[in-house]
Amino acid sequence: MKRGTVLISLAALVATGVAALGFAPYLYVESWPYLNTPAAMSDAPVRLVKGRMFDDYFAIQDLGDGAHAIGEPRYYQANYSYLIVGEKRALLFDAGSGTRDIRPVVKSLTNLPVTILPSHLHYDHFAGLHPSDRLALVDLASTRADVVGGRFSPGRYEFLGMFDELTRPSVPVAEWIKPGATIDLGGRTLRLLSTPGHTPQSVSLHDPQGRRLFTGDFIYPTMLYAFLPGADLGVYRRTADRLLLDFPPDTRLWAAHCCRRNEGYAAPWLGMNDLADLHRALQEIEAGERASTGFFPRRYHVNDQMDIGTPLFSLGH
Template sequence: MKSLRRPYSEQRPTDIGGGVWSVPVPIPGNPLGYTLIYAIESPAGPVLVDAGWNHPDAWLALRDGLAATGMDIREVRGVVVTHFHADHAGLAGQVRQESGAWIAMHEADAELVGTMREAEEDAQRTERAGMLRRAGAGAAEIEAVTTAYRPEPPAAPDRTLRDGDMIDIPGRRLRTVWTPGHTPGHVCLHLEDADRLFTGDHVLPGITPHIGVYPYDRTDMDPLGDFLASLEKVAELGPLEALPAHEWIFQDTAERARAIGAHHEEKLTSLVALLAEAGEPLTIWEIASRMTWKRSWDDLPSMLRGMAAAEAAAHLRALEVRGRVRRTAEGDPKEDMVRFTVHS
């Protein structure tokens, strides 16, 4: 698919009709470039879908972008966060401080935010190191990933959402559609009075969201399985206009959702073939290093290798749930590493 994504320097606040505006907010130092924040007009003040990265440049872009649409950030009624990631929830707390707005988030992500805000950094670093070691990462990679910069957790929400909940916007019908996968509490938002769907990171027009397992060796969750089910759930809503958080607005959410699902099914098939060809149990790190990524494994910095391993782990977990692969205890038990092989 040819990319229609324009650089942030070419982005402007845009009236997309029906009382909805898009406001691009930069993500400094990130190849995604920006997050598209949406402002929905209402008689009681605008409601934002996401808020952007917590950075002074992002704050100015949000404040001034809203002003360019005729809205005042001090009059924002609420912020609905599609998921807890920093490029979506980072500025929600500052918007609340400026305007008194409420912040709403799905209860699953709200629980994660609470855990993140209570956890001590040293304990988190130790946990990440253990996760990487069990996956088969080397000492240098472990050091690089565990010491990398991580943004502060976002502000805790005032309101928690469940699937089907209506958002508090006078005169509009905005319904919560729980779409776990990218995060446990990711939500899309169906603007029922306009046949539009705010898709967050769940359905994007040119790229696919990161689906990972953290820690890599968890067996109590299946995020890729959740994601695939969520794609079908969104597809069943019909060919709605998609208002995503990145890239560009596009038509027919259902068609794109099914295409993303097919992409992951192909990836799962390739992963089974990779393990069969190996002929021996492999660690998560070894598997990730043999998978196909947009850049070669040797060219991936340690942080991106860590994310690739998480994505490999999510695909392995989905295959494990389907009975296609299994974990094995083969190898030196002192290594305490997780290995996978094709289920016989």
């Protein structure tokens, strides 16, 4: 072979390798349904550590100060949504996985009108949305871009419904909320924070009355996913940095996936010390100073509550 041909072949090989790494998150999500059997709902009896069962599927836990956790302990991802009740209306942070209809659970907790605000657009938080629900969304260029004909429908790689063989909901947006804006529930206000990292559209909700932050999938016990399409390690680290500066050390972080290590089924929570550990881990991952295992996702230990999974190379900035 001529030298030029060898060089061209090598360049093509390198380009293919780089492209494959860049597309790894997309290959991962597209191949997942072919390589895995969709996890059915667990038939094992649920033993709650706190709270009570609503029926044989949903768990309810009163967090005090008008907030309730609504868990799906039998769902394979053990999602938790949160209902915060004011004097005039209530806000449901995440719509659940849609495995069962969450609306009767919400109705059992409040008679007030309910607005649903998703922490992000992934199927396990968004698929429970019903076309007649009152949807509030973070006002970003990327969420506005998903509105067609007056209805919002998340993109294929924003929703990731292929994991549960779900079709994307299509719902009118009742309320656009700017990052940093307050949400008046009557007698209490919440504040929406843009907290990208897990996904670009991820938000957290600050509840000053309860001295807590509902974090969605930004931080939760078990393994954080920073390797799916849209995740960005540099953005993740900067968000963690901002939250550490903005909130006092006694802020309780209520997360969207169960469970705390060695605790069992209960609304999952973490502290600001866990956020500080995550921030440190992200700094060290960026600097190449933290040991990892695995290839995709590459897994880093954060602390006794958390690991974080990342792509082999971060394409972030």
